Amino acid sequence: MSRRLAVAVVGLGIGRNHLQAYQALPDQFEIKAVCDLDRAKGDAAKTDFGAGAAITDYAALLAMPGLDIVDICTPPNTHRALIEQALAAGLHVICEKPLTGSMADLEAIAVAAKKARGTLSPIFQYRFGSGLQKLKLLQEKGLCGKPYLSTIETSWRREADYYEVPWRGKWATELGGCCVSQAIHAHDMLCYVNGPVKNVFAHLTTRVNPIEVEDCAAVSVQMANGSLATLAVTMGATEELSRLRFMFEHLTVESRSTHPYRIGDDPWHFKGRTPAIEEKIASLLAGFKPSAESFAGQFARIHAAITGGTALPVTIDDARASLALITAIYHSAETGTAVALPIAASHPKYANWMPAARRW
Template sequence: MVQKLQKLQKLRVAVVGLGVGKGHLQAYAAIPDLYDIAAVCDLDTAKASAAAAEFGVPWHTTQFSELLESAEQGKLDIVDICTPPYTHRALIEQALAAGLHVVCEKPLVGSLAEADAIAAAQKVAKGTLFPIFQYRFGHGLQKLKHLQSKGFAHTPFLTTIETSWRRDADYYEVQWRGKWATEMGGCCLTQALHAHDMLSYVNGPVKTVFAHLATRVNPIEVEDCAAISIGMENGSVATLSVTLGAAEELSRLRFMFSDLTVESRSTEPYRPGKDPWHFQGKTPAIDAAISAALADFVPALESFEGEFALIHATVTGGAPTPVSLHDARQSLELITAIYHSAETGTQVSLPIPPGHAKYNSWAPTGGSFNKVAHHG
């Protein structure tokens, strides 16, 4: 007799902020056995109404407080925050206090002090906070993690990560973008944070940072070009390069180990973790062993769908959190070091403790970097 599979518990989610949030809605809609989209929320009534109609959502609102009231009535499980960065901390804390689980886009918050504050809030909350790092769940990157679990890629040498994207003047017509007070950073924080998270996801913690930043592409407050030198705790080194002035957009990661070299070869700049990835062993024997190991790889859902499926498993079945608060704080610690190094022209060592000059804010003193070459 075939045993019937137990029906999965659906989680009721509300998505707040319908810019980036549209991508989240598409992902939830793609896994309807796991989620019901219960509500959408945006300050723009027309945008909220249109999203509700497009995704068949029964309720839309412009008021975050109405979602919290719904949670208190037991009508909501998760709130997914996709609003501008400067709003994140307050919304996270309010949602946790209302007993909700919280999904939040990057950057999670605007300083290490804020990261520690929301970590403290979660410790006493009923719900769990889930930071978003959907690039981790591409099949190409997951194949590298699979090989690491089988003993390959055991001595890292060098990692290079390129984020060459394009943002023209129309992108910065949105009022909150390009400003320290509201976007809270430039290309390192807003565009390249995902790719840089993949560095530590593969190679562990960062030890030292030296950064050159510049504003070359658009007349904005924050940086739009970066060249960063990294020393890892594991002894390897890395370089991170970023620009928002590329004529052809590209994201590329290369990981060089004692036994193999790994390179992302996806032509989609916003999905560098997905296939194809190239794995080249140093000898024919290593190549054969890699092929055999990859034959055991079991692909799961990718991108937002992959992370949301794992979040469902955490909430309903106690599975490990797919991206932890420690992971998100680690990415913000790298950001803090990058901005401090660029402002002071010095190498910065991690960890960055409370009491550090940039613990409460990584924004440069006076609103600009000493080393920045401004557009124009």
């Protein structure tokens, strides 16, 4: 049996969902500690998830003997400093999205990660749904053919109660709106399937809630592989839905999970161009072996990578692609122009993607 890794979860909002996932993987993980500035949250999580300790001081957590992994689930503006401290302490790091708030910060983290003994895993748990993994299998087997067009919809709802949490809805702390916080998952799934983005034209608006950041987006995208994509995002849907459609030369693929926050999960629909292609799809998918999904899916794969010395399931390059798309979206919306990627160090928004003046 491979080694159990001792993990500490920092930040106990969505961090509680991470704890649930570690609890579901008892052969791979021991929940060594939980950490939150709010002592009551720490004590509750310690009891609920059988953690070894509840700690309020992050520096004390990093000094705990026997700790392997720090999993950071604190507000976005805190990520960079907490990641750098954990890497400097020689630990493996897992961190929630967005990894950080600019391309410059991302590159600084990348330098720290390269020097560090531990690994760095950005969270993109939606990738590990069985539906999306089936598409990855068909792609690997060369069945899809030329990519044509992808349509990516994130129609969710956020109301005043969501923004009562003080860090949300503000540039300084959330680091952006629906493109940074909610649609980041579906947009990562687009890049997971079709590779990097080449060019972006974005319209943004804030119409649903009285917040600083955008809550609706319509974005037109050219991928580096030559295909096109549209990204449609709102936080004002009265019925929540996430939907991905990928049109390839030989098949059209659609996510049909009715759960807006489990887009990658089954059922997904695969429609081949001819009966022969349909038959091939059916035979390949008959051999598909489902594995853990969502957070447990990412954590199980991280465990395998750390203990087996293999590639991590999500890397800093994936975070770079995600943050470059965000930078391009904000720059396009601010300037009313199309923005080419990659985002070089000389780009005016390399150090800070926040629009100088909101045009919407």
